[in-house]
Amino acid sequence: MQSPWLQQALLSESAHNITPLDRDLKVDVVIVGGGYTGLWTAIELKNRDPSMDVAIIEKDICGAGASAANAGFALPMWLQLPLLEKISNTSKAIHIGRASIAAIDDIREISLSNDIDTQISHSNTIWGATCEKQSGHWDKMLSLMEAFQVHSYQVLDKHKIQQMTGSDSLIAGVIDTASIMIHPGNLVRGLRRVALNKGVRIFEKTPMTKLGRTTPPTVETTKGKITARKVVLAMYGWSLSIPELRRSAMVMFTDAAMTVPIPDKLRDIGFYDAPGFTDSRTFIESIRPTSDGRVMVTKSGGWLPFGDRLDACPEYTCRSENELRRVLESYHPSLKDVEIEGTWCGPIDRTMDGLPTFGRLPTCPHIVFGYGYSGAGIVPSRVGSHILASLVQDLKDEWTSCPLVRPLKKDFPNEPFRWIGGHIVKSAIERKDRLDHEGLAVGPITKFWLQFTPKSYKPS
Ligand SMILES: Cc1cc2nc3c(=O)[nH]c(=O)nc-3n(C[C@H](O)[C@H](O)[C@H](O)COP(=O)(O)OP(=O)(O)OC[C@H]3O[C@@H](n4cnc5c(N)ncnc54)[C@H](O)[C@@H]3O)c2cc1C
Known part of the structure; x- marks a missing residue:
């Protein structure tokens, strides 16, 4: 079930060589998972030490996980400041907030300098309310942001949102002026290219079958065993297959649909190059235009896997195409008959407090991990790559002492x-x-x- 984002990204590649691992290997660092987290971490490690021998193994192809399946809202981490402050202190919380702004700059910079067609849109993201009960809950958040001197959120009324998006379904909202929208597939495939150019060895179609919690640690695959000084688990929701990580997060799928290109229609209704927006349901709905004039919608709260069996996900979304079309129609009624090019779904790895978790495996300090992005991983995965690189290098710095490096919790029960x-x-x-x-x-x-x-x- 490839998302149209991934299909588009693969189509634009001149050659796509898949190299599975077929022998035993010794490297400095092996990273399990070829999404944003794994690729950014590999790039960060190579930036810090070009002589480091870094390998990535990916069970499918890079981007086949959530990184090319998402909605492309790249959001700063300011909203997490109050919680970050609560679990650490003000300066450490602000460090993460600033790092997230730097991460957005990094997406821009790496795209520009490596000719990655990330299709960055500066039209921002609006948090909206579709009913009175869900309106105004951002007042508290805005006053907290004021206290942190963060001024990038602005309240919008119904009329202003209608002007900006052409939709009159939102009764009020807040615009996040520091956010951008991207083409997620082109970003992840571009990061793969950058990593390869820096000398990272990438083995796709190579699932990890066993993790050796030894010194040095090992990663086994069907055709070869990798021995490394350090292992990075960048496995996102699939981290639930690691017993030590299982109880700190849960996974639920989000459904998505994308229309065929309809740029003229979007211009007519005022949604071309407009901000994307999300509603304020707990099972959030989002809708955004793409740079080639399509519309993408998502609805969270889909399929719930049993344990770590994410790959047992049926080859179709939890909601039917018609249900996703109804989401589209509720925001832009005139799009109700537009042809849908593809529907898909993907996992969201949620922690109880909504913050990602980074650290060392309690059973083996040479194995580090990062996961639990709770629905917003584009920006935090870049922030996390600094943390993972510092953990790999055994540094005691602002990254390894940041509040996202924290003990694993047991918030979620075992199955069933x-x-x-x-x-x-x-x-x-x-x-x-x-x-x-x-x-x-x-x-x-x-x-x-x-x-x-x-x-x-x-x-x-
Ligand atoms: C529908 C949807 C919409 C979303 N919208 C947004 C959004 O708008 N904004 C935002 O910020 N975030 C969004 N997200 C979340 C975002 O996509 C993720 O947080 C982010 O992609 C996480 O990157 P990652 O590299 O950690 O995970 P992934 O990209 O999933 O990478 C993990 C990789 O590990 C591989 N793997 C797993 N197990 C093994 C194994 N045993 N051996 C080898 N490889 C393995 C997987 O195949 C996968 O490729 C959305 C997610 C979904 C599903």
């Missing part, structure tokens, strides 16, 4: 309780999202289950 509980919480969220729109309050049982909802990166 996780799957059963997950479905109950999922129903409670669906009920709340529906009742909010009917102007009704949830009952005590729904309220009880809602307390187990993992936090999101959006203002709440």
